[in-house]
Amino acid sequence: MNSTPVVFVVDDDVSVRESLELLIRWAGWKPETFASAQAFLSRPAVEAPSCLVLDVNLPDLNGLDLQERIAPERSDMPIIFITGHGDVPMTVRAMKAGAVEFLTKPFGDDVLLEAIRQAIERSRAALDEAAEVRELRERYASLTRREQEVMTRVVSGLLNKQIAAELGTSEITVKAHRGKVTRKMKTDSLADLVRAAARLGLP
Amino acid sequence: MQNEIRRAVDTLPGLVWSALPDGQFDFLNQRWCEYTGLSLEEARAWGWQAAICPDDLPGLLAFWRQLLAAGQPGETEARLRRFDGTYRWFLMRAVPLYDEAGILVKWYGQSTDIDDRKRAEALLAGEKRLLEMVAWGCSLPVVLDTLCTLVENTASGCHCSVLLVDPKGAKLQHGSAPSLPPHFNETIHGKPLIPYWGPCAMAVHRKAQVIVSDVISDPRWATDEWCGLALELGLRSCWTTPILSLAGKVLGTFAIYQRVPGSPTALQQDLIEQFTHIASIAIERAQAETALRRSEAFLAEAQRLSSTGSFSWRVATDEITWSEQTYRIYEIDPAVTVTFELVGTRVHPEDVPWFQELVDGARRDGKDLEFEHRLLMPDGSVKHLHVVAHAAADLDDQLEYIGAVQDVTKYRLSEGALNKVRSELAHVARVTTLGALTASIAHEVNQPLSGIVTNASTSLRMLADDPPNLEGARETARRTIRDANRASDVIVRLRSLFGKKSAAAEAVDLNEATRDVIALVRNELQRARIALRAELADDLPLVTGDRTQLQQVVLNLILNASEAMSDLEDHPRQVVIRTERDPNDHVRLTVQDTGAGFDPLDLDRLFEAFYTTKSDGMGIGLSISRSIVESHQGRLWAAPNEGPGATFSLSIPRSLSHATLPVDEPRMPVLTNTAASWGEE
Numbered sequence: 001m002n003s004t005p006v007v008f009v010v011d012d013d014v015s016v017r018e019s020l021e022l023l024i025r026w027a028g029w030k031p032e033t034f035a036s037a038q039a040f041l042s043r044p045a046v047e048a049p050s051c052l053v054l055d056v057n058l059p060d061l062n063g064l065d066l067q068e069r070i071a072p073e074r075s076d077m078p079i080i081f082i083t084g085h086g087d088v089p090m091t092v093r094a095m096k097a098g099a100v101e102f103l104t105k106p107f108g109d110d111v112l113l114e115a116i117r118q119a120i121e122r123s124r125a126a127l128d129e130a131a132e133v134r135e136l137r138e139r140y141a142s143l144t145r146r147e148q149e150v151m152t153r154v155v156s157g158l159l160n161k162q163i164a165a166e167l168g169t170s171e172i173t174v175k176a177h178r179g180k181v182t183r184k185m186k187t188d189s190l191a192d193l194v195r196a197a198a199r200l201g202l203p
Numbered sequence: 204m205q206n207e208i209r210r211a212v213d214t215l216p217g218l219v220w221s222a223l224p225d226g227q228f229d230f231l232n233q234r235w236c237e238y239t240g241l242s243l244e245e246a247r248a249w250g251w252q253a254a255i256c257p258d259d260l261p262g263l264l265a266f267w268r269q270l271l272a273a274g275q276p277g278e279t280e281a282r283l284r285r286f287d288g289t290y291r292w293f294l295m296r297a298v299p300l301y302d303e304a305g306i307l308v309k310w311y312g313q314s315t316d317i318d319d320r321k322r323a324e325a326l327l328a329g330e331k332r333l334l335e336m337v338a339w340g341c342s343l344p345v346v347l348d349t350l351c352t353l354v355e356n357t358a359s360g361c362h363c364s365v366l367l368v369d370p371k372g373a374k375l376q377h378g379s380a381p382s383l384p385p386h387f388n389e390t391i392h393g394k395p396l397i398p399y400w401g402p403c404a405m406a407v408h409r410k411a412q413v414i415v416s417d418v419i420s421d422p423r424w425a426t427d428e429w430c431g432l433a434l435e436l437g438l439r440s441c442w443t444t445p446i447l448s449l450a451g452k453v454l455g456t457f458a459i460y461q462r463v464p465g466s467p468t469a470l471q472q473d474l475i476e477q478f479t480h481i482a483s484i485a486i487e488r489a490q491a492e493t494a495l496r497r498s499e500a501f502l503a504e505a506q507r508l509s510s511t512g513s514f515s516w517r518v519a520t521d522e523i524t525w526s527e528q529t530y531r532i533y534e535i536d537p538a539v540t541v542t543f544e545l546v547g548t549r550v551h552p553e554d555v556p557w558f559q560e561l562v563d564g565a566r567r568d569g570k571d572l573e574f575e576h577r578l579l580m581p582d583g584s585v586k587h588l589h590v591v592a593h594a595a596a597d598l599d600d601q602l603e604y605i606g607a608v609q610d611v612t613k614y615r616l617s618e619g620a621l622n623k624v625r626s627e628l629a630h631v632a633r634v635t636t637l638g639a640l641t642a643s644i645a646h647e648v649n650q651p652l653s654g655i656v657t658n659a660s661t662s663l664r665m666l667a668d669d670p671p672n673l674e675g676a677r678e679t680a681r682r683t684i685r686d687a688n689r690a691s692d693v694i695v696r697l698r699s700l701f702g703k704k705s706a707a708a709e710a711v712d713l714n715e716a717t718r719d720v721i722a723l724v725r726n727e728l729q730r731a732r733i734a735l736r737a738e739l740a741d742d743l744p745l746v747t748g749d750r751t752q753l754q755q756v757v758l759n760l761i762l763n764a765s766e767a768m769s770d771l772e773d774h775p776r777q778v779v780i781r782t783e784r785d786p787n788d789h790v791r792l793t794v795q796d797t798g799a800g801f802d803p804l805d806l807d808r809l810f811e812a813f814y815t816t817k818s819d820g821m822g823i824g825l826s827i828s829r830s831i832v833e834s835h836q837g838r839l840w841a842a843p844n845e846g847p848g849a850t851f852s853l854s855i856p857r858s859l860s861h862a863t864l865p866v867d868e869p870r871m872p873v874l875t876n877t878a879a880s881w882g883e884e
Contacts, residue, residue, distance in 0.1 A: 015654025015686040022679055023661045026672075057646070057729050082653075084646030084726070105653035109660035 003048035005120045009033045010040045011055040037061035051119035056083040067097050076126040078119040136196055139185050150177040155197040222310040226271050240286030256282035256290045274299050274307050291318035329353040333481050343489035347379030354478055366403050367455040401429035403456040406443045415441040417464035439464045444475050446483045454486045510610040518602040532610050551577035569594045569602050587615040632827050633755055646726045647693050654686035711750045713790055714739040720757045731765055733776040740783045744857040746790050748835040756828040760794040760851045767798030789854045797848040
């Protein structure tokens with residue numbers, strides 16, 4: 001993926017928004033600023049690595065509540081919290097819920113940049129991971145039912161002979177299916193196949 | 204013929220005589236002789252002198268010789284002795300007879316009894332003297348003594364006494380008895396009226412004359428102490444008459460004692476009536492004087508105690524009179540005559556023009572006045588005076604002001620001190636609020652600070668680029684300045700709200716003041732998840748007052764609203780702030796919340812000092828707020844909503860005139876030109 005990473009900034013204070021916008025652009029990312037949680041939620045998702053720089057105190061929706069709302073769907077958009085004042089409970093809650101960083105204003109810009117970098121890495125990894133899983137799923141979907149049955153038994157450690165006995169075919173048929181599976185799933189070794197199956201969440 | 208004339212002359216009701224040119228009497232008529240008891244033989248020539256009162260004789264002789272020498276008619280008065288020895292006043296007239304040759308040949312004379320007239324004249328003169336004494340204000344004892352003496356002289360052989368009744372009407376008091384011994388007077392003084400101590404007490408009680416014609420035989424007093432006393436002094440009869448005031452109240456008694464028994468003759472009764480009347484006048488006058496003096500003393504004392512002096516001003520002539528206290532207030536010698544110029548030397552220079560206007564207005568319109576002004580004393584101290592004056596018409600129908608001046612300096616000073624204490628207390632309350640807002644304030648300031656730090660860093664990075672991004676760095680630097688100004692604004696706002704200043708009076712736009720407070724408190728509300736809505740009227744009039752103090756009230760109300768909703772979960776937390784123009788030209792501000800509300804029974808307690816439902820509250824916020832609003836001539840009240848929560852309202856009268864002292868808090872001088880022109884959010 002080569003699209004420029006996007007950094008979302010949600011803060012109701014104009015000084016903060018604009019200064020971050022300048023900094024992020026200088027760093028080579030694409031900033032998008034919003035003054036409220038609502039405004040941000042209405043923006044459709046992007047197909048690029050991204051992260052969210054979020055103020056805890058927003059006029060409409062509290063930042064932590066927003067985190068709760070979007071966490072399940074948006075693991076590819078890690079959150080960095082910024083706040084004018086913070087207390088420990090707030091910090092703990094945020095971090096436990098998976099925030100990358102929790103900074104108090106005024107923060108050093110290098111700290112922020114580093115956090116954004118990490119977040120984007122995470123995002124990129126998450127997006128990559130998601131893309132790969134999607135690919136595997138497609139491959140798996142292209143298997144016939146028989147082939148899928150064989151694959152399941154292969155990755156559970158059964159010998160060809162045993163699989164043949166279970167499925168009521170011959171060993172050779174099993175071997176043939178197995179080959180097809182390997183080719184379609186594009187795996188190099190048994191170990192690969194096992195890993196692929198695990199990623200697909202197969203029993 | 205001569206006999207006829209002789210008979211006629213003898214019968215004439217006058218004392219007739221004739222004398223020779225040398226003065227010897229050659230004839231006196233029968234009446235003369237019968238009256239004097241001298242025979243013609245005895246009275247002839249110079250014998251008649253025996254019938255003249257020895258006191259008057261020298262004067263009479265001198266007069267007769269003068270007349271003889273002058274040869275003109277003349278008359279004089281002298282006392283003639285009656286056959287029984289009593290002397291009576293006679294008017295003696297003599298007329299010369301000249302013959303044709305002009306030679307004096309005979310003197311003819313007549314003497315007329317003028318004794319009654321003389322006595323009456325003497326009495327009248329005495330009365331006149333007495334009344335003059337009363338009118339001139341002679342002391343009562345002196346007047347009464349003179350009265351008694353006069354009566355004693357007129358009706359010889361009697362002793363007079365005047366007794367007074369004490370103010371409570373229960374005892375006898377000695378008035379006057381010049382010819383009675385002190386022991387008698389002392390005994391009577393203080394005796395109760397009842398039971399009757401002597402006939403005088405009876406006369407007082409019965410309001411009627413009491414005649415004791417013979418002390419010895421009168422059964423009423425036979426066993427009385429008084430009886431013994433009278434007899435000791437040789438007094439056999441007593442005639443006592445009550446002295447009545449104009450209104451009919453008994454003032455005392457006038458008693459005549461005699462050494463012989465008897466009852467008053469008609470003449471004597473007349474005398475009694477006349478002198479009782481005069482005594483009444485004298486006593487009433489004396490009582491009125493005493494009452495007046497007491498009342499004056501009360502007034503003077505009251506004026507002194509209340510630091511109030513009185514004055515009168517006759518407008519047409521500018522005649523001014525002051526009471527003693529007024530002189531004292533102005534610190535001017537009471538002997539000095541008061542003029543407007545003199546008053547002007549004391550009126551505080553700053554108040555002079557306005558004072559002058561009032562005086563001119565009073566002269567013109569003749570309306571009642573009430574106002575306050577200051578005096579500047581010679582030692583530099585200032586006095587505050589409260590003046591009231593009523594316009595009235597004096598006896599000549601001219602405009603006259605009667606008024607009072609009260610020294611209210613200590614009230615004004617304590618008011619000043621009170622205001623000072625109130626300001627201090629308000630400051631304390633603000634500072635405690637400051638503590639509560641610390642988190643909010645930190646947040647408020649950190650926003651622009653964050654911007655500043657980030658922008659400055661970005662600026663450095665841009666400069667470190669290869670090639671350096673100069674335009675970007677410039678832009679970022681500009682933004683830094685703008686953010687710094689924003690931070691400065693927050694500080695300025697804070698300083699104005701929490702700095703210690705004495706109360707000032709200026710024109711205040713309540714909308715603007717409210718917006719400032721909202722800006723300060725916005726984050727606090729957000730943190731507490733409270734939605735704030737402001738509905739500020741467009742054409743809100745200005746009010747006159749202290750901006751800081753009014754902002755404090757608004758801040759207090761908003762924080763209270765926030766507090767009231769702090770535990771709210773089941774419906775949205777909302778605060779609505781409204782400003783509007785009241786029907787009676789007041790400016791009204793309301794803060795409505797959706798919180799816990801309060802019991803209407805607690806309404807009064809809410810505004811009490813130290814009443815609080817907060818665990819960490821001091822409870823002085825609302826009481827100070829109310830105090831502030833009231834010192835702006837306004838009202839602060841609260842009412843529960845129909846729905847959840849309560850509404851606090853304040854109403855302040857609008858400014859009627861332009862502001863007197865505009866007080867502007869200066870901006871913190873951070874930057875200049877470019878930043879300012881760079882536009883806000």
